[in-house]
Structures are given as C-alpha cells and as structure tokens.
Amino acid sequence: MAIEARVVRRHTLSGLALRCIFGTVSDDPRLYAAREREVKPRDGTDGAASGLNDAQRRAATHGEGPLLIVAGAGTGKTRTLVHRVGVLLERGVRPERILLLTFTRRSAQEMLARAERLVGSASRHVHGGTFHATAHRLLRRFGEQAGLRPDFTIMDQSDAEDLMQFSRARLGFGDRKKRFPKKETLQHVYSRHVNTDIPVGALLRDEYPQFVEHEDEIAKVFADYTQRKQERNLVDYDDLLLFWATLLEQVPALADRIAGLYDHILVDEYQDTNLLQARILRGMCRTHRNLTVVGDDAQSIYSFRGATIRNILDFPREYPGTTVVALEENYRSTQPILDTSNILISRAGERHTKNLYTRRTGGDRPWLVTAQDEPTQTRFVVDRILELHEEGTPLREIAVLFRAGYHSADLEIELTARSIPFDKWGGLKFLEAAHVKDVLAFLRVLENPRDEVSWYRLLLLMPGIGEATARNAMEVMAEHAWSHASFGQFTPPPRARAAHQALVTLLDTLRSGPPDDEGAVAREIARVRVLYDDILREKYDRPDPRLADLDQLQVIAGGYPSRAAFLSALALEPPQGTQDLGVGSDSEDDTLVLSTAHSAKGREWDAVFVIWAVDGYFPLSRALGSDDQVDEERRLMYVALTRARNHLAVSYPLNVYDTRRGADYTFDQVSRFLDRGVRGTMQRVVAEPPAAELPAPDAATAPIADLRAMMKGRFGV
DNA sequence: TTTTGAAGTCTCTCC
DNA sequence: GACTTCAAAA
Numbered sequence: 001m002a003i004e005a006r007v008v009r010r011h012t013l014s015g016l017a018l019r020c021i022f023g024t025v026s027d028d029p030r031l032y033a034a035r036e037r038e039v040k041p042r043d044g045t046d047g048a049a050s051g052l053n054d055a056q057r058r059a060a061t062h063g064e065g066p067l068l069i070v071a072g073a074g075t076g077k078t079r080t081l082v083h084r085v086g087v088l089l090e091r092g093v094r095p096e097r098i099l100l101l102t103f104t105r106r107s108a109q110e111m112l113a114r115a116e117r118l119v120g121s122a123s124r125h126v127h128g129g130t131f132h133a134t135a136h137r138l139l140r141r142f143g144e145q146a147g148l149r150p151d152f153t154i155m156d157q158s159d160a161e162d163l164m165q166f167s168r169a170r171l172g173f174g175d176r177k178k179r180f181p182k183k184e185t186l187q188h189v190y191s192r193h194v195n196t197d198i199p200v201g202a203l204l205r206d207e208y209p210q211f212v213e214h215e216d217e218i219a220k221v222f223a224d225y226t227q228r229k230q231e232r233n234l235v236d237y238d239d240l241l242l243f244w245a246t247l248l249e250q251v252p253a254l255a256d257r258i259a260g261l262y263d264h265i266l267v268d269e270y271q272d273t274n275l276l277q278a279r280i281l282r283g284m285c286r287t288h289r290n291l292t293v294v295g296d297d298a299q300s301i302y303s304f305r306g307a308t309i310r311n312i313l314d315f316p317r318e319y320p321g322t323t324v325v326a327l328e329e330n331y332r333s334t335q336p337i338l339d340t341s342n343i344l345i346s347r348a349g350e351r352h353t354k355n356l357y358t359r360r361t362g363g364d365r366p367w368l369v370t371a372q373d374e375p376t377q378t379r380f381v382v383d384r385i386l387e388l389h390e391e392g393t394p395l396r397e398i399a400v401l402f403r404a405g406y407h408s409a410d411l412e413i414e415l416t417a418r419s420i421p422f423d424k425w426g427g428l429k430f431l432e433a434a435h436v437k438d439v440l441a442f443l444r445v446l447e448n449p450r451d452e453v454s455w456y457r458l459l460l461l462m463p464g465i466g467e468a469t470a471r472n473a474m475e476v477m478a479e480h481a482w483s484h485a486s487f488g489q490f491t492p493p494p495r496a497r498a499a500h501q502a503l504v505t506l507l508d509t510l511r512s513g514p515p516d517d518e519g520a521v522a523r524e525i526a527r528v529r530v531l532y533d534d535i536l537r538e539k540y541d542r543p544d545p546r547l548a549d550l551d552q553l554q555v556i557a558g559g560y561p562s563r564a565a566f567l568s569a570l571a572l573e574p575p576q577g578t579q580d581l582g583v584g585s586d587s588e589d590d591t592l593v594l595s596t597a598h599s600a601k602g603r604e605w606d607a608v609f610v611i612w613a614v615d616g617y618f619p620l621s622r623a624l625g626s627d628d629q630v631d632e633e634r635r636l637m638y639v640a641l642t643r644a645r646n647h648l649a650v651s652y653p654l655n656v657y658d659t660r661r662g663a664d665y666t667f668d669q670v671s672r673f674l675d676r677g678v679r680g681t682m683q684r685v686v687a688e689p690p691a692a693e694l695p696a697p698d699a700a701t702a703p704i705a706d707l708r709a710m711m712k713g714r715f716g717v
Numbered sequence: 718t719t720t721t722g723a724a725g726t727c728t729c730t731c732c
Numbered sequence: 733g734a735c736t737t738c739a740a741a742a
Binding site (some may be wrong): 103104131133157237302305464467468495573574596620 | 718719720727728730731732
Binding site (some may be wrong): 434 | 734735
C-alpha cells in the first residue's frame, strides 16, 4: 500500500503548534505508473537492479546468505534496500516471506512506499515495521503459548515508570529518608539491563554511582515490577522484544514456527540495534542465513536505548561467510557540505568508515551564522527560508534541525506569527499529554480490568478520591479478582460517593455497549468525555486546546475497528497529530519541517538549517557525561549536517538568556564540534538583529514580541 | 484523607 | 513553563 504522508491541518497541543500527518491507502494505479517511470528497467535485463551503481547493484542482487551493507550518509542506502526487495520478488520470493525491519516508524513507512513504487503492488504483502510493532504482531499470535494472555495491554514508557513507582512505594523505598532512584531512573536502568544484558550492578557503577549501595533494593523493585506486570497482564516496550527473543531461544517448537514465517530478513539502520535485537535476528535466522543488514557506524545515535555499534562491527564474525558491500559515493550533498561534515566526523574518537565523496561539485560553502541572540537567530532563519522560497525552493524542501524538541519554541512562535506552515517532528507527543492519557485510562480499564496503572490514574481524577481511597478501591477489586462488578462493590468514603456512583454508571454503560463496529471506539470516548470534560476544565488553566486534542483523539479512534486495536496502535504508532478528512488539498503539502536531529535521520532536504549550535545545546550539556556520549553527540551533529543537499546553514546565538541562571544574559560558546578546522570550511555570516527591538514590558505594543516575552516568562509574569 | 498553594526540580533523543 | 514534592489547611 502506498502510504502518503499528507499534511492536513494544524491544531495546537498545550500551546505547541503541531502539524497533522496521517497515512492514506492509495490504490490509484496512475500514481504508481507515474512514479515507476523513473526507475523501471529500460533494457529489460536488469530488472529491479537498474539505475544502481556497481556497489549498490552488488548489494541488491546478492543471492543467499548473510549480507552487510556499510553505507555512509546519502549513499543510497534505502534505495539499495528497496531495490533488493524488488530483486527478491523478481526472483520469485513470495512477498509475505520477506520481513523488513526498521528502527523508526517513519523509515518503515517510507521504505514500504518506495518498494511499492518500484515493484508495484506485490510489495504490498512484504511484512515490514519496527522491531516493536513486529514483536507485537507475533505476540498477539503466539504469545499465549509463552504464558502471555492474548489481551495484554502495552505500556508506554511513562506507564512503565508509574508501575515502577508502585513497586518502589510498596517496598517502602519511597520515603525520602535516604536517596533512592526516582521512577524514571529505575525504569531507565531496568530497560538498559533488558536491552543490553549488562548486569544491574555494572550499570549503576557506570551511570549512577551514587546508587550502587542500593543495588539489592533496586533488584527487589525490579522483581516486584516484573511480577506486577505479569499479574496485571501488562507488557512494556522491552517485554515485546524480550518475549520475542525468549520464544525463539527457549521454546523450540514455537521458534521453528516463527522463524519459519520468513525466508529473507532485511534490517535497516543496523547500527542502532541493541544486543537483544541481535539475539532476535539470530533466532529468526535459525533455519536459513538470509539476513541483510544495512548501517553506518558514523550515524549511531541511539546508545541511550542500548544500541551498540558492536552489532554492526561484529556482524561478519557472528555470521561467517558474510558478504560485505560498502557504499561510499554520496549522491545527496554538494562537495562543500561533505567537506565540512567529513572533517567534523573525523574528530570522533572511534571511527570506522571512510570519507564520503561526491561528484556533485560546486555549491556554496556551508554558512556559519553568528547571531547576537535568540531572536536574531530566529529572525535570520525565517528570513532566509522566505528568501529560498522566493527563489523557488518549496517549503517542504527546507528543514530546521535542532538537538531537543524545545529548542524550536521561539522559532515556532515566529513561524506562526508569519503564517508559514510547518510540521514539527519529535518533541512533545500527542499521547504524552496528560489529558489524552486521562481519557485513554478509561478505555484501558475497560480493555484490561487488571490495568493497575490506568485504574490509579483514573481514580485520582475523580473528585473526593485521593491516593489512599484509590489504593483501597484497588485492593477491593483485587480481592474480587478484578471482575467487572468489583469496583461497584467498593464502598467509598462519603465525600467520594457521588464520584464513585458516576464512575460505576459510566463503566456499566460502556461495558454494555454494542459490539465492536465502525466508530464504536469514538463513541466510547464521547461517553467518557461526558464525565471527563468537566474534570478537565477544573484541572487545567487553558482547557480549550486540550479539549480540541480530545476531539482529535475521537477522530483518530474512528479509524480503528476495535478498542484493542486502537490502544495497541497508539502505543506503537503514536500519531503526530491526526486526520481530518474534510481538508486535504495538495497545496497544503508545501510545509516546512522542524525536527530534532534524531527524527531527521534517514531524510534529506534541499536546504537545512541547524540552529542552537551552542555548547550546552548541541551538544546538550546533559549528554556530556563521558567521552562516548560526546562522540555520540558529534555523530548526531554529523547526521544533522549530512541531511542537506545544496544549502546548509549552522547558526549560533552569542548571548543566551538563561532562566536557569537568573535574569541575566550569559555568553555562550559555539559548539565544540565546530572547531577551527571545521569552521575553516565554512563561510561566516553575521545575522542582522531584528529591526524592532523587544519592547519594554510596560510598553508592549508589538503583539508578536509581547507573545514571545510571555511564552518565555521573560518579564517574570 | 483530600485539597491547595508554594517551593523546588528539571528540562533529550524513541519504540 | 510544566511537573513533582512538601507542608499546611479544609
């Protein structure tokens, strides 16, 4: 199926502008015909491998057996992988026997769409997705035989943290006498342990030496957490992978069936996989050795998730007889952009790939833009974007990249004020918003009555019910084996009686609703909102954008056949925004992209701006704990720079107004990655300060500046 | 026991 | 600013 990322409408979420992207299934054959023309074989001999260079062709037409493709940025990695799928199909491999694993949802979508353009509808049956989504599919099908109930609920990260908090509190480590890791820290350590196999003690020594003394208690919390998950029928992200690996390694009968589903496995972004994922691949290849992995160690940027470049470096040893193909010709960027990028990455402590080269000579040197302060930087970027746009570059061919989601706040305000449409990738997610989680808690309790995390969340929402009452209620429910009626059997204290009654009535109504049909989930949300909207209005200062989010949630829900499908999909494929079938003209597709460097990986634009190239922002001060982390930040910067085809501008404000250090300007250093050598390849540009200075607080006449001031709390409001 | 207000903390990357 | 934690009031 062709997945069209289409921008439909903008809505606001907690003050942040988001763009809405959704996938549509297009069956219009004319669409494919038009797109295939570029890549269809002309001579009829080459088939799907036409239009590739020698190295790419070698990779795409490789026969059976393990294949490692070491592919630098912009060398046609995705193209090669897509063509390889095409070649396999031409050779008669059945599409549903091919598994295409990727690291992010975005790349999974893009790759399947491109495969379809190349080889047509046959590729529609190729199985593809992230490791987690694939694990989910398999566990729904086979999990029961591993002791997993089929109606399990998937917890996202913050759910997992909340559950960890329960365990911590129950074991009595919550009291603040001694310093004990927070739930976020516990979850992080647990996740690292599961994904890397590194013992908890070693992890603590490396990352949290202050907690080493608590190793035994932490182990107890983890044990309790694990047991809780089991009892409550909950599965966290790591479990998805862990169960998959366990099935493959310890249940031989099932392992054969699961591994037997596929004859060829292809993995993108292999440098970002971790040990657990490597184990899964090994298990999936137990009956054959048709494993193709693609990666670039210079772009490894997910070590915080336990990713290790050892996977890619050790691959040939792990799979003897591996064919290694290196892709080094860059088709994306001009030589000056590559020069800057190559020097930047050459400073990395450990490095394995060579310099990229291109035949794309000419082009400007990348700009190094000095701005006096943040408004100047913002102003410069916006002006330059408009200039490029006027020169004929579509907005969708321009991206602004930064290290962390909140770095674009000022820019977003300015873009909104100037009516420039933009997509924001990464950063605050729709589903992480408290009010969305609140509503989902109702649905999750219906779906899985043992879902302790959701019960707790939803009980605390009710007026008159606090922590103690919520715990009591859950105890009563546990005694009654979490049966549907058990909440009704709980006798609330007088002040919570009304709330209890309202909730009982609501849940009863929802349970007695009609069977799953089109729109059923949306109707359930509507019912929940009869109760919840008032609570929301009480709870939040600016309820309107939040209520609008819930409208969106209802629309999304309308697209799912069942509550279970809706909830699972939300955990694994959270929407950036949502669909609105009413609007959707192609003209709206011309949209600027704002993205974190992480989310930008695998993409390219004609013009790229990297903002906040300031030490402490990029690299982020928080990520400077060790040399390895600094190297990872450097690779991240490398990823950002190599997204650009023709225009690249890196900007940094000289003065940063830093609220953390009081109401004063601080003078900041340009990013350490832009050292003398790197700067030598760049062209210096000084950004003009905005014509209108920020007005004084008492004379706030310019609405835009005023808004910006309010957003930043600059005047201490 | 819940609610409320004030003080304190911390800002990341993704499935 | 957003969220958490803590102490005091209802």
